[in-house]
Amino acid sequence: METAAELLILIAALWMLLGSIGLIRFPDVYNRLHASGIVGTVAILLLGLGVTWLASLQHGVVMIRPLAAVALIFFISPVSTHMIAQAAHRSGVALAAGSVRDDLAEANQEGKGRAG
């Protein structure tokens, strides 16, 4: 059972490495936020499940606190991803060279400051 939990933690760590490789290789802030979203949601939730399972096996009781910490990150990380994307768009960071369209800029043109 402990080996299964350790394997779950290892898979989560590899998933987090995948997100970081995307953080290095993508060409743009808005593209890199996708990879950052992988780190903050899927990888940390998988790792938290593994850590909770393993700690519960080690201590003999059901551990709630690692699951609480990971659930906090899981619910907060999409919010901070949206906040950083909105801040980047407001501060005028340009899109990558191959980008096709910018819907938020068009909406700002039409609505004059309604949508952020």
Added chain:
Amino acid sequence: MTFLDLALAVLGLSLALALARVILGPTAPDRAMALEAAGVHLVAIMGVWSVRARGDFFDAMLVLAAVSFVGTLALANYLGKGWPIDGDRR
């Protein structure tokens, strides 16, 4: 060399990549995003280390998760020139 040691090595490499983006990042939102990802990596390393050492650092995980969100909120507030949650305010 158990799975947990290997996971710690992979997490360290991943944290190094995120910090490389902090150093390289051409714009400030890049650095803010990479710092947030590095905070998530620190929480993950803390969790893996506490089960590897059969210790108990889970309170520190909780506190670091909350404080990391506050830091990202302040950075987005500064970079976007306004409160980042309310979309109508300019």
